[in-house]
Amino acid sequence: MFEALIEGIVNLSSPHSLLLLAAGSAVGLLFGAIPGLGGTTAVALLISLTFGMEPWQAIILMGGVMAATSTGGSVSAILLNTPGIAPNAATTFDGYPLAQQGKAGMAIGAGATASALGGVIGVISLVAVIPIMKAIVLLFTPPEFFMLAIFGLCAIAVSSGDRLLQGLITAIIGLMVGFVGYYDVTSTVRFDFGIPLLEDGIKLVPALIGLFAISEMINLAVKGGSISEGASDVEISRISDGVKSVFKNWSTMIVGSGYGTFIGAVPGVGGTVAAFLSYSTQAQRDPTPDIEYGKGNIKGVIAPESANNAKDGGSLIPTLAFGIPGSAETAVFLGVLVLHGIEPGQKLLEDHQDLVFTLVVALTVSAVFATLVVLALAKYMALLTRISVHMLIPTVTVVALVGAFALNTEIGDVVIAFIFAFIGYFMIKFNYPRVTFTIAIVLGSITELSFHQSMLISDDQFSIFYTRGLSVFLMFLTVLSLAFPTFRRKMKERKLAKQEAEK
Amino acid sequence: MISKITTGALALSAVAMIASAPAQAMDFPKKNITFLIAYGPGGGFDTITRKLGPYLKKYLGGKVNIVAKNLPGGRGKKAAAFLAKRKPNGSHILMFNMPGHAMPNIIGEKAGYDVRKIDWLGRVAQFRYIIVTSAKKGKYKSIQDVLKAKSQIKIPITGPGTTGYLASAILWNALGVQPKYITGYKSSSRYALGVIRGDGDLTILAKGSFKKYVSSKKKKRAAFKDLKPILEITNGKSEFGVPTTGEMGQKDLAILGGDRIVGTTPGTPKAIKDKLAGALYKAVTDPEFVAWGNKVGRPVAPLNSKDATKLVGQLYSYYVQYKDILSASNKKTR
Structure with missing residues (x-):
């Protein structure tokens, strides 16, 4: 293994390789930052470029792209309330309020640093679990997927804060949105109203573009000014504060990275769920925060961003163990390997260990490289929040709509983005949480599918959920996560009461 | 008199069509050809289509590109319906997933295409x-x-x-x-x-x-x-x-199994179809492509246009016998 690692480093150390990595990283950053494009599109577009390359060169280019997209996506999530890629949606919850407060530099600094460290932790975890990775993948069966989804949905209760009723209403609507379209269990199309566009369901990216980016532009158009209008006196570039905040809140970053690696390893769940779970767990672990979550708490940026990038390492676990992609990007990456005559899965690890480690090194270096680029440019990027709405709104709206269209060159996706823009705007106006809505859209289909499969496996016996070790453990975690904030708050109140009594 | 003129005109146009057929084939292809992929990037169809593209280009004279384009949706139906609606000039081709692509036609589901009318160019692989x-x-x-x-x-x-x-x-x-x-x-x-x-x-x-x-x-x-x-x-x-x-x-x-068969828009002129089919057969049997298929566990199973067309007919006739089972399984809900 050590020899293969050295070979991976050697492969990457030539100027040509570094150039390829930098190019991949730059493309990843750009495609990550432009809403709708994302890493999957970037990797798919670059496939034909790799035809003339050696396999390890193709791997370096692709590794560069994959590790940089979520870092790029965090920038638009923070500055424009627009998740560049779906997993960055959770970053908007606290990233954008920070930008509104004139702390965009700080948020970008924290997001980028958490991304880099998360990426490195994800890759180290991948290397560490290689001997037991098959067992990890096999642990997850439909009941465990269901419990994991329920664990995530419980975040709705926490993320709603004092707006529980509104949170539940938007969550129910979100679940309904998640159920639209083709259902894998029955192979039937539901709630499509005969509209061909809805046959494959409401796609997450155009929905998120509308819900976050365009709705915010409508909101800005109504309000006027600029994103950080009310915070014009505040120093906009506090990048180093952001970097420091990650080290100060190291446990948030470690837990987030753990989530990313763990969820990444479970095929079919993906970075969006990892980021949401990491965010909600952070909010649950910290029931009495200095700054409320959703109102610009830096830990609300660190948690999802570290999970986002750690997922890249984690999603390679099922890929290397079984040749099953852990994410959409990995699926395309597997296609690249096959095009180069390399069969993914166990044989890749046996016959091409050097290539595996070339990828590992490329992912690590690219995550750090992308972060350095973002940190270097953060000061200038943060100025976006000071641009007048007259310039910002048309630019962001056009870029966002092009992103929605580019995903599948489908004009209907632009219509979806518009519809969700107005839904999002009315949610802002009437103070309904968009967080719960998004969590429900993301987790709705996984919850339904895994529940249905569990019932099929168990002949409709609910005992399947409480007679399996991991499923029970996840159930326990869910209960704990719901009870823990209350318990901790009560303890704190008791302590305060005691202190006051002593005074 | 009128009928003589009509007959003459018809004869002339027939001669013109026959004469223009080789000309069309000589000219073809003048523009890039879009190789549609009915599923998203990364899967088996995506990989084999992208790999086959450069070989097809080579055997079509190397002057135009074969542009791979993913058009996922409706479990493959979207790309097939898109292909069926193109002008029949060989500008678009698609690797069909048989019998999956035939199912909507067999069970009477709205599809926007009919596999019995597609112009079949040849088979690439089977399992x-x-x-x-x-x-x-x-x-x-x-x-x-x-x-x-x-x-x-x-x-x-x-x-x-x-x-x-x-x-x-x-x-x-x-x-x-x-x-x-x-x-x-x-x-x-x-x-x-x-x-x-x-x-x-x-x-x-x-x-x-x-x-x-x-x-x-x-x-x-x-x-x-x-x-x-x-x-x-x-x-x-x-x-x-x-x-x-x-x-x-x-x-x-x-x-029972799966066949990867390439087709183009119904009504494509024979000369163009033949040229495409010929190039496809050569591409699929190119030793490099064959070696790649064997290496990655996707061995090729070439069939020419005529045999592929016959195979589609056989598959359709076979599966249509089970229309009731297939319709039931397709509508099955719990």
């Missing part, structure tokens, strides 16, 4: 099936155990209407077994994993996928080493030393 169980967790150690089973056989699989599901439905119906399907798995590798985990008892797998899954220098370390074949769908001798459907007297079942 046939085996039935596998888990050596560790499987309740049934042999096909005899399955046939004697008193309880329902649980089968993890993709959803109703998919190629694997259809083959399963026809197979178990022929063998008189009433299975219970655990549906919803996204791909064959996922439901194979389901069998290893014990989600169900057994499943159907393409032979090539099975070989790929269990191949390893050290057999003990093979990713899917727990998978064990118990039945092979063939009329020949089993590659795996297990009973075959042919031996069980079910000769008809040997057709």
